[in-house]
Amino acid sequence: MNKKGQIISWCLYDFANSSYSAVVAAVIFPVYFSKEIAPSQSQADLWWGWAISLSMALVAVSSPIMGGISDYSQRRKPLLIIYTLVAVTATSLLFIPQKGMVLLAFVLIIIANFATEGAFVFYNAYLRDIAEKGRQGRISGWGFGLGYVGSVVSLLVAIMLIRQGNTALVWPFVGGFFLIFSLPAFFVLPSQRTGESLRRGAAKGIRVIISTLKEAFTAPRTRRFLLSYFLYKDAINTIIVFSSLYASSTLSFGTEELILLYLIIQVMASMGSIAFSVPTDKWGAWNVVMLSIIIWILLSTWTYFLKEKETFWIVASVGGFFLGTIQSASRALFCRFIPEGKDGEYFGIYALAGKSSSVIGPALFGLISSLTGNQRNGILFVMLMFFLGAILMLGVRDEKEV
Secondary structure, three states, X not given: OOHHHHHHHHHHHHHHHHHHHHHHHXXXXXXXXXXXXXXXXXXXXXXXXXXXXXXXXXXXXXXXXXXXXXXXXXXXXXXXXXXXXXXXXXXXXXXXXXXXXXXXXXXXXXXXHHHHHHOHHHHHOOHHHXXXXXXXXXXHHHHHHHHHHHHHHHHHHHHHHHHOOOHHHHHHXXXXXXXXXXXXXXXXXXXXXXXXXXXXXXXXXXXXXXXXXXXXXXXHHXXXXXXXHHHHHHHHHHHXXXXXXXXXXXXXXXXXHHHHHHHHHHHHHHHHHHHOHHHHHHHOHHHHHHHHHHHHHHHHHHHHHOOOHHHHHHHHHHHHHHHHHHHHHHHXXXXXXXXXXXXXXXXXXXXXXXXXXXXXXXXXXHHHHHHHOOHHHHHHHHHHHXXXXXXXXXXXXXXXXX
């Protein structure tokens, strides 16, 4: 299969898994969990925050190991398929929990979130295989851009099902959407095998992970990038997880307004990913990442002080644009630090930095909200993470970037 087909199938996988991110992780299920399953709003914040944090902790711990296994066993595609099928199954079963069945919903979300997020280790590792160095920024942007389109499409269908009184069908629909649009990646992305057996490759991948971690964190610019990424990704993950709950609880957004707001954010994020895809290659990924962090610092500060619902529409729209931009540019920037043949291992470390940050952010935001009874106080934590991330990112810039 030619590179064009591989790029399309790779981007379609982002289109597929974004159905989970939009409907389950971000918009509908958090509110459904709060109103239909959990006994109270504060309990919903606490359980939801810990479900996301625990699943992200599992992803963070396992990702470097699984990345090494995928490199040395050359079973990247089978692992991508297995993780995807687990995510699809757990998501499809979310129709089961009813009022008071918090623990069951908690377990299903942990499994679904772990598998969905864990699969990105193998998915991201394909970027350097399908795109040469001068095009990685734009391909990364196209992937995120199409992913946000998938969010909009799946969310609109989910809304239609809910309005028809078929809420129970939403979760199997998301699972089916996820599976169907993942199929091109299953069949088209390159699949390589060596003489290494799965057992030997897995053993070797596990053995070398410590040395790979030392290698990554010994290199000054790689270390600074990972620490910076840890901090600003912490802020981003917290925003993604709690945006709908914050808008509904603190700013009194109704269901219709909440859905429209999220759709606007997704459209803007898609536009941002695509609009900055070529500039990421032309201007340098570092410049795009740094610009995005600065914008997010300003937006977080504005959000803390604003009280008018109308103003939040502007903040969310600009934030959505740079949400897509910072994610796609960060992935492209990290590609420059990966040694040849270690894509899985290094994207495992990339996931370690990104997902371990998710353990802190959502948990602390949920805890702060529960203890103070005011979600607005959690914004202070988000602002701090962006600011510290910007300071560390200054040490990542090289002489070629203007």
